[in-house]
Amino acid sequence: MSTTIAYAELVGLLEKIFLRHGTDRVVASILAENCAMCERDGAYSHGIFRMPGYVASLNTGWVDGRATPEVEDVAPSFCRVDARNGFAQAALARGRDLAISKSRQAGISVLAIRNSHHLSALWPDIEPFAREGLIAISAVNSFACTVPFDGKSAVFGTNPFAFAAPVENSEPMVFDLATSAMANGDVQIAARKGHTLPPDSGVDGDGKPTNDPRAVLDGGALLTFGGYKGSSISMMVELLGAALTGGHFSFEFDWSGHQGAQTPHTGQLIILIDPSYGAGEAFDRRAHGLITAMQAAGVSRLPGQRRAEIRAQTAQNGIPITEEDLASLRTLAIA
Amino acid sequence: MSTTIAYAELVGLLEKIFLRHGTDRVVASILAENCAMCERDGAYSHGIFRMPGYVASLNTGWVDGRATPEVEDVAPSFCRVDARNGFAQAALARGRDLAISKSRQAGISVLAIRNSHHLSALWPDIEPFAREGLIAISAVNSFACTVPFDGKSAVFGTNPFAFAAPVENSEPMVFDLATSAMANGDVQIAARKGHTLPPDSGVDGDGKPTNDPRAVLDGGALLTFGGYKGSSISMMVELLGAALTGGHFSFEFDWSGHQGAQTPHTGQLIILIDPSYGAGEAFDRRAHGLITAMQAAGVSRLPGQRRAEIRAQTAQNGIPITEEDLASLRTLAIA
Structure with missing residues (x-):
């Protein structure tokens, strides 16, 4: 049996679940919006499907839902956030204004998050930067579940790599791909x-x-995508997401004492570029030109276009959800 | 019939060819070293095999072998170079000290090269940064020869994406992959x-x-590697290498009046990160730890390892070359 739920209502329900399982109000709000956005846009692998994992991570004390991230301003274009064993999205929210201001002043900036948990997609993290006219690149490592090319056992995480850029008169161009x-x-x-x-x-x-x-x-x-090439990119994600930030590699943390915990405890790197410092025509106009050429070459579905289409549908019709899933969420909110 | 040639001798011969076909001494030296390095390290697709293409591009006036690149210092972490229709490698040489100094001061910097020609691999451009302790990322677009995923005709170039990072007690970790x-x-x-x-x-x-x-x-x-994922990365390379720098997209320039020219006239982006601003243990030590884990998982050949092995061999035994190729090069040097 399927029904629908409005975005705001889903956010409210998910907030209740996070609060019930020990996060503070800020974290509940950030994660509920993030998770509801994924469900709303058809990114089901990072939507409500993830809620039991979040809850288990919180219930077993693996992640701290009340951590106060600490922002460290270490150089004109480099800021770090110690998430203090909390969620990466809360650390990002704490550091984003500083990172944006640095990129606008200096042309490019790094936001390096460590000691953080990330269980969602990357596109919700970076799409907002593109809406503010910035180019954003992000990488996050996860937990050892992917075999390096030419290897025999898992070392890398699914290690997504994501990119967002502003496009004139259009939605931002955003892709977010698992390197597994x-x-x-x-x-x-x-x-x-x-x-x-x-x-x-x-x-x-x-x-x-x-x-x-x-x-x-x-x-x-898992194997990496695209053979040795995807494996190289996955390795880069480990180096950027963990070695550079000061977080754990995907193979380094031990959550065996936290049965059911699903939030990888690693790091996340975000690079922001202000394209207004580039030469020539405005970046967003040029980006529009590239997209036009891709469409002229027969590309019928651009990266991220499916999400945009589903987002438009659910804005009108609500977010589809089964009665069973809805009941499970309501139970989690009081369990 | 095969013989060998010493690296320095090959550089000298290639320098003569570039000078004979209209480059100045600086450009001849930069390109000769670059091309000889590729041949020396077994990167044959960018070694002496490319010389007729360089020569045709120079002879037809498609590229200016005497261009003086102009460095533009536009923000604390953003510098640009107008290559003035010359080679990207010469523009990089002109801008590299400024980009390095910015990254060391600010934590990260961009070097955006436009109006430039690039016919070589990317690893020779970025490996030296890793030897100075920096992380380097580079992207260069080329000429329309690759079909975007879901498309019917070529829009993208082969669009390589490259990464270099320092590793403690070891050669830098460098990969350079065509997204085609x-x-x-x-x-x-x-x-x-x-x-x-x-x-x-x-x-x-x-x-x-x-x-x-x-x-x-x-x-x-060509198709992209790894289906829609490789296509997304190739699109990113167009946006970073051309839209951000102010260079041409791979589908934008018209070299039909320059028969035989092979040097794509586009742009190149380089991002440098100073990992000493990261938290935790030193980056290069952490990188060594990751490589150790990959080897423990059975990886017998790390990215870039083949090049390092061939480099060691040719340092001892000289660079293998056929008599025929050697004669062709000698002819190009006087033709």
């Missing part, structure tokens, strides 16, 4: 639905190729 | 040798998949 062959959330959804995985997605516990999502989740691992 | 399924030089080499291409590399003039390198070069096009 698939996002972990999609493997979990496939396992739950009994689907098989596409070829070259993962290996089982013996390191043998498999298209069974349960074999990947149960002792197996 | 293959580098153009490798397609040309396959065509010359009569080899077929791997699956999913390219399409023929009718947009149909082909493994014939001549069909790709003759009216066909």
